[in-house]
Amino acid sequence: MLKFIASAWVLVGLVIGFVMPRAQDLKTTPIAFFHVPLAISMLLLFVLAAVWSIKWAFFGRDARDDARSLAFAEVGFVAGLIAMATGMLFARTNWGAYWSWDPQQVGVLGTLLTYAALFALRGATDDEGTKRKLWTVYAVLGVLVACFGSYVYRQILPPNASLHPNQTLTNSDALFKFALWFNVAGYAMLLICAANVRARFEIIANRLDERVWRGT
Amino acid sequence: MKPNSQVFAKAAFAVFQKDLLAEWRSRATLGAVALFSLAAPITLGFSLAQQKLTPEAQGALLWSVLFFAACIGLPRAFVKEEESGTSALLRLHFGSDAVFWGKAAGQMALLMVTQLAAIPTFILLLGARVGNVPLLLAVTVGGDLGLALSSTLIGAMAAQARGRGALFPALAAPILLPFLATLGVATGAAFGARVDSTNALMVVAAFDLALVGAGVLGFELVWK
Numbered sequence: 001m002l003k004f005i006a007s008a009w010v011l012v013g014l015v016i017g018f019v020m021p022r023a024q025d026l027k028t029t030p031i032a033f034f035h036v037p038l039a040i041s042m043l044l045l046f047v048l049a050a051v052w053s054i055k056w057a058f059f060g061r062d063a064r065d066d067a068r069s070l071a072f073a074e075v076g077f078v079a080g081l082i083a084m085a086t087g088m089l090f091a092r093t094n095w096g097a098y099w100s101w102d103p104q105q106v107g108v109l110g111t112l113l114t115y116a117a118l119f120a121l122r123g124a125t126d127d128e129g130t131k132r133k134l135w136t137v138y139a140v141l142g143v144l145v146a147c148f149g150s151y152v153y154r155q156i157l158p159p160n161a162s163l164h165p166n167q168t169l170t171n172s173d174a175l176f177k178f179a180l181w182f183n184v185a186g187y188a189m190l191l192i193c194a195a196n197v198r199a200r201f202e203i204i205a206n207r208l209d210e211r212v213w214r215g216t
Numbered sequence: 217m218k219p220n221s222q223v224f225a226k227a228a229f230a231v232f233q234k235d236l237l238a239e240w241r242s243r244a245t246l247g248a249v250a251l252f253s254l255a256a257p258i259t260l261g262f263s264l265a266q267q268k269l270t271p272e273a274q275g276a277l278l279w280s281v282l283f284f285a286a287c288i289g290l291p292r293a294f295v296k297e298e299e300s301g302t303s304a305l306l307r308l309h310f311g312s313d314a315v316f317w318g319k320a321a322g323q324m325a326l327l328m329v330t331q332l333a334a335i336p337t338f339i340l341l342l343g344a345r346v347g348n349v350p351l352l353l354a355v356t357v358g359g360d361l362g363l364a365l366s367s368t369l370i371g372a373m374a375a376q377a378r379g380r381g382a383l384f385p386a387l388a389a390p391i392l393l394p395f396l397a398t399l400g401v402a403t404g405a406a407f408g409a410r411v412d413s414t415n416a417l418m419v420v421a422a423f424d425l426a427l428v429g430a431g432v433l434g435f436e437l438v439w440k
Contacts, residue, residue, distance in 0.1 A: 057437055106397075113390035121387060124377040134373045137434035141369075141391050144426050148394040152422070156401055156415040
């Protein structure tokens with residue numbers, strides 16, 4: 001049921017994005033209702049991936065929790081890639097270049113690299129127990145990097161170092177803020193549904209693997 | 217009966233002493249890290265001889281050199297244990313906390329010894345002007361602490377995967393990206409850049425603290 005609500009929500013959000021008033025400091029607005037919610041949802045999914053992995057490590061070592069953690073990280077990673085690509089289009093229109101070493105762009109790139117390394121680590125470990133333990137620790141470190149890279153680092157730079165306008169949300173029309181948070185809620189719901197579907201596939205794959213090992 | 221803290225300190229010191237003694241006998245890691253730390257500024261100085269580098273660029277380059285030098289030697293601490301089969305003995309004799317802090321102290325000592333030569337060489341060859349020596353010292357200690365803690369935790373993880381040490385730079389670089397960028401900003405301030413060094417130092421300290429938390433909680437999971 002949730003997946004139908006989420007799909008309808010996102011469709012309505014897309015329409016709203018095209019009819020909303022222009023945001024402060026931006027030349028083009030509709031893409032903001034797609035790019036920003038995806039970037040926020042990416043962070044949310046990475047936090048949830050870390051929460052599921054902590055649940056696996058400290059509350060029962062249930063393989064299904066590890067599968068959920070993997071699924072949330074994978075879907076978050078895909079959301080991050082799309083957010084990055086749309087962010088580059090957004091940057092080209094607003095600031096004249098696809099890539100301008102903006103601290104926030106680099107922060108998201110660093111976060112995506114962290115999760116790429118996390119997948120590489122998982123692939124390079126044979127023993128299931130060790131694989132899950134290493135995954136847990138690195139997933140928590142990944143959230144740390146996401147927070148420092150996306151938010152803390154730009155706080156130490158001079159105010160004009162980032163091209164991302166800081167006051168857009170506070171200075172824009174109230175309708176703009178509503179449309180933005182409406183879309184954030186929609187994409188977060190949709191991606192959580194996608195992650196749950198992916199987790200189900202992973203859990204089935206784990207069960208099949210166990211049956212093959214047992215020879216049943 | 218000794219109090220727990222005394223037993224822990226003694227065990228951590230024993231791990232630290234064992235690592236230093238093993239390193240002193242072979243000097244393999246020390247040699248590799250020291251040589252890279254010296255060769256990299258020479259290569260940079262040679263290729264950038266005619267360039268006027270800003271203090272910000274010098275700060276960022278210094279920490280890039282120090283990070284890659286650390287990547288050469290630091291993962292060896294655990295890879296060596298896995299390859300020689302001594303990790304099981306270490307697990308039997310010492311608690312994970314003692315191993316973590318003993319190994320981290322060993323990594324920190326190794327970094328500081330190599331940097332005694334590497335940082336002055338970098339400053340000399342790349343023409344950096346140190347306007348604020350206490351700040352440079354504070355950034356170096358904060359940076360070394362972060363590198364030592366992260367390399368202990370990530371090194372223990374990489375040693376248990378296929379490829380062992382080869383995986384370490386791929387795992388450590390993204391994790392340390394915001395930390396290294398902040399260290400570059402703070403070092404740039406020590407070299408004369410007009411940036412707020414207090415904020416940068418606070419971020420370095422916060423990252424160190426976060427790594428202490430992640431290390432204390434995560435190492436036991438990785439090691440056992």
